[in-house]
Amino acid sequence: MSILTNLLAAIPALVLLVAVLELVRRRRLREKYALLWILTAVVLLVLSLWRGIADSIALALGIAYGPAVIFAIAGFFFIVVLLHYSTVISALTDRTSVLAQQLALVEQRLRKLEEERKFDDSSR
Numbered sequence: 001m002s003i004l005t006n007l008l009a010a011i012p013a014l015v016l017l018v019a020v021l022e023l024v025r026r027r028r029l030r031e032k033y034a035l036l037w038i039l040t041a042v043v044l045l046v047l048s049l050w051r052g053i054a055d056s057i058a059l060a061l062g063i064a065y066g067p068a069v070i071f072a073i074a075g076f077f078f079i080v081v082l083l084h085y086s087t088v089i090s091a092l093t094d095r096t097s098v099l100a101q102q103l104a105l106v107e108q109r110l111r112k113l114e115e116e117r118k119f120d121d122s123s124r
Helices: 003-025 031-049 051-061 066-123
Strands: none
16 A cells, blocks of 8 residues: 555544544533444554555455455444444334333323313312
8 A cells, every 4th residue: 555545544534533532522422422433433544554454454355455455344343333323223212112102191191180170170
C-alpha cells in the first residue's frame, strides 16, 4: 500500500472516531453504544496506518490487495454494529408495546374512577 492509500483509509477512520467522541461529549450518543463505534474506528485506523498488519491479514486470507482487507473488516464491524442495534431496537419495541398496554389499562381505570365519582356526585 502506498502512503496515499494509507491516508485515504486513515482519514475516514479518524473522522469516525472524532465524530463518535463528539457525539458522546454532546450526550447525543450513550457511552455503551459508542464503544462498538470507537472499537471500529480504532481497528480501522490501526489497519490503515500500519501496512504490515493489513498485508499480513490479506496474505493469510488469500486476498491479493491489502486495502481490500480494511474494507472487508470495516464491513464486518458495521454488520456487528447493525446487529447490535437491531437487538436494542427489538428490545425497545417490546418494551414500548408493554408500556402502551400498561398505559391503556391505567387510562381505563382512570375513566372508570371518574365515571364512578360523577355517579356518586350526581346521586347526592
